[in-house]
Amino acid sequence: MVKLTMIARVTDGLPLAEGLDDGRDQKDADFYKQQAKLLFKNLSKGQHEASRMSIETGPYYFQYPYVFCGYFIPGRVCYLTMCDRSYPKKLAFQYLEDLKNEFERVNGSQIETAARPYAFIKFDTFIQKTKKLYLDTRTQRNLAKLNDELYEVHQIMTRNVQEVLGVGEKLDQVTEMSTRLTSDTRIYADKAKDLNRQALIRKYAPVAIVIGVVLMLFWLKNKIW
Secondary structure (H helix, E strand, O other), rough: OEEEEEEOOOOOOOOOEEEEEOOOOHHHHHHOOOOOOHHHHHHHOOOOOOEEEEOOOOOOOOOOOOEEEOOOOOOOEEEEEEOOOOOOHHHHHHHHHHHHHHHHHHHHOOOOOOOHHHHHHHHHHHHHHHHHOOOOOOOHHHEEEEEEEHHHOOOOEEHHHHHHOOOOOOOHHHHHHHHHHHHHHHHHHHHHHHHHHHHHHHHHHHHHHHHHHHHHHHHHHHHHH
16 A cells, blocks of 8 residues: 655755555655655755665564565656555556656646745645555455566665665654654744634623623623612
């Protein structure tokens, strides 16, 4: 099953679009995304040996036995997906091929000029739709793709994630970035709550004051009489 999909520009590693899982593993998604970004960073330095590569992570690095079943680099863009280890690599690369064809068709003329991260975030709609087509490996459509000799993946290099990231890119750095991101998210959430509370006070404080004045006048009137 496809767990994470990211698309980035090869020249500078800029993330262009991504697709996430349904949220069941959201607590670990930031960690996976940080590793993917480190891969993009290395690719932008020209540190890649092939246009297609399967990068194994293994339970030693992650809590779950996932495997990065791409990248796929057809030129200026890298398409990367992370799947369950049991998911057929052949389907994973076919999935990336479908994404590439549509992404180039829709956004091809804007890839080089994109200046901000996730400039094509709306492409997630197509990612989610395509991911559903590849969800069940036993459908007639996917069985046909598995049997299609035009898309063999035997020659695709398989590397360990530590080899690809390099000795200098320690995984504790990834953990630190993930922790920092989680901490920042909590800070922003607390600030959002404070802003909402202040907005409610500004909205209803005048009403409360008016009601208080009316009640006081009513009490004074009854006391006098």
